[in-house]
Amino acid sequence: MAAYVAMIYSSQIGMEADEGEVQRRFPETDAVTLQAANDAEVAMAYCRDEVLPELDLLDDGVIRPALEAIEVIKKIQKTITKRSHKMIDYDRHRSSMSKLKGKDDRTLSEEKQYYKVESQLEIATKDYDYLNDMLKEQLPQYLQLQAALIQPITERLYFMQCRISGMIYARCHELLHANEQHFVTFEMGIQPGHQWRLQQDNARDQMENLDLLKSGGKAWLKSSGGVNSSKLTLRERAEIQQAEGRTPSSPLPPPAYGLATSTYQSPASTPSYQPPPVQSYNQPVQAYHQPVQTYHQPVVASPASLSPAASSRRAPPPPPPASKPKKYVIALYDYDAQADGDLSFRKDDRIELIERTTDANDWWTGSLHGMRGIFPGNYVAEL
Template identity: 55%
Template sequence: MMHQASMASYLSAMYDPYIGTPAVEGMIQKRVPSTAPEAIQAVNDAEAALGYCRDEVLPELDGLDRDVTRPLLDLLDIAKTIQKTIVKRSHKLIDYDRHRLALAKLTAKQDRSFSEEKQIFKTETALDTATQDYEYLNNMLKEQLPHFFQLQSHFIQPVFERYYAIQVKIYGMIYARYHELFNANLNHFITNQMGIEDGFNYRKSQHDVRAEMENMDLLKSGGKAWLAASGGVNNSRLSLQERAALREQEKAGGMALSPPPAYGSSSSSPRMMNQYSTGQEKQQLQQQAWGPSSAPAPPAIANRTGGQYVIALYDYQAQADGDLSFRKDDKIELIERTMDQNDWWTGKLHGQTGIFPGNYVSEL
């Protein structure tokens, strides 16, 4: 019940109708899609109903401890005492048999010495004591155990009835609260009267959440699809040895190495057009970056290079047709570049020619 009440409070926070509004200073900003009013009302009613259940059930648990648990623990203590008495009776029986056999062995001799006569006297005394102890414990158990079992049966019956009554009362409280909750939100709990499988299929026909979750990039490839385009020690293409070396470099440098953004915002320089773009493609790229009415002059005139190479500082995965993919420390032949390192340059690697962000490489 405590876990259910806590879960209801979590759901109430998730279904908060004010999610998405500016957060109060010092509070956490929450954001989820808007929720239907019926769902908000249902989750608020559920939180209140489970809170009432918790407050009503807790006092009943005190009665359960007083009327059921503690009396049964006292009964167990009595049973342990009786068990110890039974064990002691068994030990006295062993002493009785030992002294009886020793006395029979001594009295069987025809010619006995003075020490043997003395030993017979001592054994008879010990046998008499062992006999009295054994008979006392044995008779007590035979007389009082049946009476104890009879009293135990009379004791268990009211305890069991009290336990049953407390259970019925607690379940009645919970049922009453849930019944009130369902009747107040019939438009939301529409699968309450259905079977489990029928209710599941109905909910699935209304909104297939599982299919939507499986199509999320966040959950693809074991939740690591985003690592393909990332750099630094979390890059999925790096070996463990390479990651460890990179961590050491980060510690020595006092800062974490992370790749700069490959694509700038709308206010940054337009993506560089290489020599393989047609005139129409260049015009479209200019219009996408600057708008059709204010297309400025292209960035600094590109310099064609020959035999010049650059070294990759980070991994880069092609994000559009014509991009050049590479890994950190790859040696790229530079074909064309601009004076601005934040522009797109043209290079060649492994027989492939394409453009890449200039701030991902360093000149050799």
């Protein structure tokens, strides 16, 4: 951070740029500010050199013992799970043994089954008793040792935080006292110092008025048409679309069919085609060999030649668009909904794909079992 501050307050700012270089801002930086920026860069460099060894000690004294304790807890959890499984085996064999004992006249196969179940029950009983007795005896001891481990780790973390905070405070204290002319709010309270800075220069208002930072830094998407960018969340896309005056899921309005009927309401300006008179079947055959060029002459109908029913007819609606074939994807993994609007599915489910993006790491829209929602695109494969 201090390096960027020193770059901003560089003495080169305000100098004339050579040909082909970018002209920096014109006002020169005063000597007091330059000295404060240079001292801040040196103070932060000292802080970095002093804090890094403490962070190494933090890894050895706090993080590593905590990770080792977590590994021990995982092994104990596996033992508890194994004890539960042995208890299920014990109950199952005991139930089978009770059923066989209840029979007075057992067949030869049932006698064999009886001795087999008796042997299995004996083994299951020994396994369960071994794990159960071990947990009852050693688990309280482990809990006491774990409680004894937490206190020294917490104390070590606390003292390390105090040392690191003291190092940073000492360097900042030296920096402030060495540049009292620049840090004029040092002797003020927090609120008075903040108000004094706002009176001098309200940088927040200036930054909020920049087009670059409007709409969370994404104001350029409205003009560049990047609303469908896969780098935006669904909420950000919806906010941008609402700012443009339309909802995220609103379809385009259908064509106004009523406009087409106005052409039929003005028969004086619309040419009408009159079919030729239907010839009788009793006429000679040679009548069909008459020249037909008269049928191609345009006939303009007068207002009186149109009946009231014909003039009041509406234009027929256009044919409905051909339905697109449905696309499906298959689930590669199980996915449970994490929020409202998510679509849950199981592995190998066949999901109807409604909307997708070009990025497989984005959220896609689909339908399954009558439910519609979004899901991660990298959880499915296209069929």
